[in-house]
Amino acid sequence: MANYYQPEIETASREEILAIQNEKIVKQVKHVYENVKYYRDLMDAKGVKPEDIKSVDDIKKLPFLSKADLREAYPYGLLGTDLKNCVRIQSTSGTTGKRVVAFYTQHDIDLWEECCARAIVAAGGTNEDVCQVCYGYGLFTGGPGLNGGSHKVGCLTLPMSSGNTDRQIQFMMDLNATILCCTPSYAAYIGETLAEQGYKPEDNKLKAGIFGAEPWTEEMRRSIEKSLGIKAYDIYGLTETSGPGVAFECCAQSGMHINEDHFYAEIIDPDTGEVLPEGSKGELVFTSLDKEAFPLLRYRTRDICVLTREKCACGRTHVKMSKPMGRSDDMMIIRGVNVFPSQIETVLLNEGYTPNYQIVVDRVNNSDTLDIYVELLPDQFSDIVAENQKKERSLEIAMRTMLGIGPKVHLVPPHSIVRSEGKAVRVIDKRKLHD
């Protein structure tokens, strides 16, 4: 089964892709050098001139950009064109105090939506599908990106935005939605709510889901696929590079193809900045090859993953990135041990619990505490106190084995953890309040 939105590009030979990239990078570096003073200063400081960049092999000579640069250049410092050529902004949530505002020309919007269209078609989407988009619409890139992609494919688009789960389910059932686009945690929540309302997985018409904007595990994929009766595909992107669709999963479900005609990917050693060979684990860095308004070169994503050019069963030739193994931001250091929320999620799903959890880290008497709140499904709860406590103890043991440190597990009733209708608040680190 192979479905392509733009077969000539998606299955182009390695040489053809390189030729496209080489042509674009020369133009792009010149464009950035001439129009973005902030980056020109970085290049000058490093002694790199646009003429030094003749092909993608020369990208490694360019300076990196990081989130700190984006903050410093906020809001217009990295703008690559006159504002009169821009038609849109999108922005990150800024929950960590690092709001990013990205600008788009119509050309930038079109290429972003095309990338999303490739993702939808790869998930089996055609103009006969009904695509329910319940990512947030507005500043968040999730809703606008998938909405635009869905239009390009010609799906009947349900622009639901996030939240109001009863209404989501009503439209899903009444209008026979076949493709669901949202965060994985919200997909899991919709699955649970459908079951609570008495629906079986086969009662809906969904065939595929395109889930992203949050880290999620293979266990979570299997759990969502089972609860909704679908195939679940990962999609990747950042506001800094455009939004969802920078990379997407195909029918092989074994990594995400990066849209290499628009985005050049490198893996670097996060400590030294050195480019690592294919197959190495390291930090993902993107260079946008043809965006006009917000043309970031060598942007460090802080996502740790692996790139592979192994032949893919779907026939696409674009490089694949593994699911990010965790963003350096997500990692918590608790009592000196590195802990990722994805490890906790893996334990919960393996032990038969829901992926609805919240991690609270605090510091009491100069020692870190780790509390994990886990929602029970109604049939997992017992009227006998000791039975529930036994479940807590056995989860604590499983967590200690996985994490290397012992958390306190708290079982809580269904729906008591605040829901992510945009993104899940998985971690509350109260230590930051004390420091």
Add this chain to the structure above:
Amino acid sequence: MAIQQISVFLENKEGRLAETVQKISQAGVNIRALCVADTRDFGILRLITSDNAKVKAALSDSGAVIPTDVIAAKMDDTAGALSGILQILADAKINIEYMYAFTGAADLGAYVVLRVDNTPAAETILKAAGVSTLSDADVAAM
């Protein structure tokens, strides 16, 4: 005969109990007996009501609600009556997970609600010892 108790799993937070009981009252259901177990993280509200179906419907969106089989045994309202029932169960090696007591509004009889590890065995033994127990129909008619 066993009767159905409704067990509700509640967050250990101010207002949760009030909210839950209010929903039951709005459904027009009378609570015959209740018992609350509190732990560090959650409370368990156990209820014997005049209409369990209505309670389940009223609480459907507020967390976990599960039905549990319990025994409601009638006692003489005299010293030693409860002790006698507990001894019968102890002799039969039946473990009591928890229990609570209430008074029947109409007959002013004393009742003990027993949650045991083996409900059918407990019923048989109590019946053989001449202890009468309530049915769901009895509770509804109370």
